Amino acid sequence: MKVEVCLSPALYSFYENRDAIVVVVDIFRASTSICAALVNGAKGIIPVASIEEAKVYKAQGFLVGAERNVAKCDFADFGNSPFDYTPDHVKDHDIVLTTTNGTQAINVSKDAHSLVIGSFINLASVVDYCKSEQRDVVILCSGWNNRFSIEDTLFAGALVELLSDLDFDITTDSSFAALSLWEQAKSEPFLFIAKTEHYQRLKKHNLLDQINFCLSIDMVRGLPILKNGKIVLKE
């Protein structure tokens, strides 16, 4: 089984593999927030690409998470902070979600064999799933407006490292590069990230506590998986 890392949703067609598990990653913050919402009891997350679609759902009475360029959209119930999705707000609800990058990545890869959501906080659950399925893995980094982002690539490297221990083939250039970056960063991910763009973007919005949470490995158990257009916890 081969592991490949696709560094932007705009490159997905060059890595597309219909027989593979796609692991969608948007560390800051959509994939972390989706994990948090589901382990806190949300029934499902309905990812939508546009603000307009999200507003239609809102008018129908759905709870809606909506973010663009770091900020929560005015009409929405939640932004893109994992701390927004507390049990008292989300339990037993379906939540419609649209974010700058993460939901776009889900959209381009939704026809894969299976689509799961990966984040540092549920890393072990992602590894367990890949181990049980024994098939190719494409790690799809959401990036920032289709540009490369370091935090998603570091997560990819962490996952590549663990899959390598399970005898997955990690010789693809992008897997090798992601692993190399992770090896440099893993002793102090927070310090490594501190030099980068999105950190500065989040810092401006006073979100450093969220960065810490988003970089915390294995805080939760649970695997968000796409089923019939809705992301639910895998049973």
Next chain:
Amino acid sequence: MKVEVCLSPALYSFYENRDAIVVVVDIFRASTSICAALVNGAKGIIPVASIEEAKVYKAQGFLVGAERNVAKCDFADFGNSPFDYTPDHVKDHDIVLTTTNGTQAINVSKDAHSLVIGSFINLASVVDYCKSEQRDVVILCSGWNNRFSIEDTLFAGALVELLSDLDFDITTDSSFAALSLWEQAKSEPFLFIAKTEHYQRLKKHNLLDQINFCLSIDMVRGLPILKNGKIVLKE
């Protein structure tokens, strides 16, 4: 002045900056071959995207370099080896060139303020030009069929390192990542590359001597630059 690294021609629109110098990189092997041909006395290189265009030029009497998937095309005078472009073959000739990746990267970025060709063998000349121009730099990695490639990214990291010493802003995530990879690789680039895809591809074709040459820093002085659709040595 900002330095950005664009990791694939397919991502160029997200990094496009009409006021920038674009440094097109295809270490294995188009950008290295273009440098070799020009310093060996070729008058100019006419990059074309398709085999069909190259054949039209060939019929008109031009010398043609043409490669697809590592191999020289049958109809062509040269393949994509820097060793093909010797002074006795190229001196005072215009050469039409089409390759799997490099000429595609030139094609997408040809409207930049200036487009130059970067390779390890002419690295110092690229740095000198960026220093003299004092404007933003976009390093465009040709990749492999629009996929990420490690050798182009390592060159980007080497260039980022030198531009950082000249007070260029290198805080973009992709510049930071390329630099981090280069820092890991630079003591032994050949060994680092040996784990990767394109190395294996070239090794299969018995091209290891070319890899060595393509990774040799500052073998030549000279800067290929695009002028009116033709790549010539900058005066």
